[in-house]
């Protein structure tokens with residue numbers, strides 16, 4: 001997981017920069033500087049330094065449009081509400097760590113979750129390489145493989161847990177131990193810094209009708225904050241730009257708690273419900289997953305922590321689609337991601353198809369070295 005430096009071809013950078021600035025002036029009728037003047041400045045900077053610097057307004061617009069263009073996200077109706085924190089001058093692991101802690105506290109907002117992105121230095125010929133966060137989300141539960149092959153904690157995070165331990169972290173072995181942040185900068189290497197407990201809100205999971213549910217001892221964190229994707233705006237790669245929305249219950253219930261390679265709770269719930277787990281025909285898996293979904297929604301509601309259910313979120317997504325069409329844009333989406341809900345035909349977004357083309361600005365997986373140019377706007 002070494003820090004990688006990007007080398008965007010000069011013509012690619014120029015092309016993407018121009019396309020982005022054009023879009024910015026088209027959508028943000030800002031009268032301070034005209035496109036031609038801004039483009040002249042940017043070109044001079046690119047010729048001199050090999051990159052250019054976004055203004056705050058460009059950065060904020062770019063980050064919001066990256067969300068708008070995220071074909072897998074069902075929650076895009078709110079793309080304009082994204083709060084954009086500019087942390088481009090914070091370059092030490094310690095400084096980045098405090099920014100991340102502050103991000104979590106502000107995003108959590110006592111349970112009324114706010115969508116936030118914190119943007120650090122991009123990769124560029126000037127900075128060499130911006131920082132990286134090794135954690136795929138800011139809040140992650142550690143995972144260990146036991147000698148008998150079973151797992152403790154979240155099996156998905158076993159590699160990250162090993163990396164943290166190699167770097168000197170000693171976490172208490174338990175099902176929900178929060179991992180430290182692994183922050184790498186090109187001048188300091190990788191630092192391991194714990195997240196203060198007061199920065200992480202967690203919700204204990206109970207069921208509205210089944211008193212035995214408490215004994216499963218499930219809990220989950222309130223804020224999903226993706227921290228390993230590359231935000232690409234106008235040819236500039238921000239590899240360290242963690243962002244969060246709020247959860248849709250199904251993500252926690254149907255995947256994190258249900259997947260065999262995660263907390264794997266379906267069998268336990270079905271048995272306690274007294275379902276016949278010997279035959280597929282009892283639909284015991286489906287029924288257990290549904291009750292897990294009810295438990296997650298109920299518990300977040302009880303704790304007054306923002307959470308979406310897939311029915312209202314799919315309806316909101318249809319409003320987003322209609323709004324995009326009204327704005328003269330083609331709504332783009334990855335149908336399989338948008339409709340991976342418990343009973344897909346029951347949600348409105350199931351009943352049509354979408355153009356899956358991914359535009360820039362966008363969030364791309366992994367470090368910037370893996371950022372594809374994508375289809376240009």
Ligand code: ARG
Pocket residue numbers: 137224226244245246247248251252256
């Ligand atoms: N599915 C991921 C998880 O369960 C979170 C992905 C982002 N989700 C969101 N609602 N913004 O942790």
